[in-house]
Amino acid sequence: MTEISGAMKDLANKMQAPRPPSTFDWAKQKATGGAFKTQPTVTPYLPKDAQALATAHERGGHAAFVKAYDQAFNQLVCGNCQGVGFVMLVLTSRGPYSSPSPSGVLTWFDGDETHGRGWYTIEKTLCYDCPECAKK
Numbered sequence: 001m002t003e004i005s006g007a008m009k010d011l012a013n014k015m016q017a018p019r020p021p022s023t024f025d026w027a028k029q030k031a032t033g034g035a036f037k038t039q040p041t042v043t044p045y046l047p048k049d050a051q052a053l054a055t056a057h058e059r060g061g062h063a064a065f066v067k068a069y070d071q072a073f074n075q076l077v078c079g080n081c082q083g084v085g086f087v088m089l090v091l092t093s094r095g096p097y098s099s100p101s102p103s104g105v106l107t108w109f110d111g112d113e114t115h116g117r118g119w120y121t122i123e124k125t126l127c128y129d130c131p132e133c134a135k136k
């Protein structure tokens, strides 16, 4: 049995520190941008099974993101998926990092109250039929 150093103990404590619960509402749409220079985007709301998976993944300590779409200006297309027909949930395994890792599949996130700004390693991307389109 060897004694672990103070720095190692600090690191171990940090890794076990509980994360604040995510404030992201998976059941709600979120619109961003719309200013002069940025294309407005819409983060679609997820179907129920995807919401449960996203919540469970975040409880496990890793960020989950919903892929945002550029807002469609055509009023006839679905307001949730912007006419794409499906929504995507991105589960990450590591991040955020200030520079992109040379391996793995990455995604950039601008940061919010729960997750920091930077690069995240994608564990998997899941695709679901748009719940709004499914109502029709």
Ligand SMILES: [Zn+2]
Pocket (backbone or CB within 6 Å): 078, 079, 080, 081, 082, 083, 084, 085, 086, 130, 131, 132, 133, 134
């Ligand atoms: Zn839709």
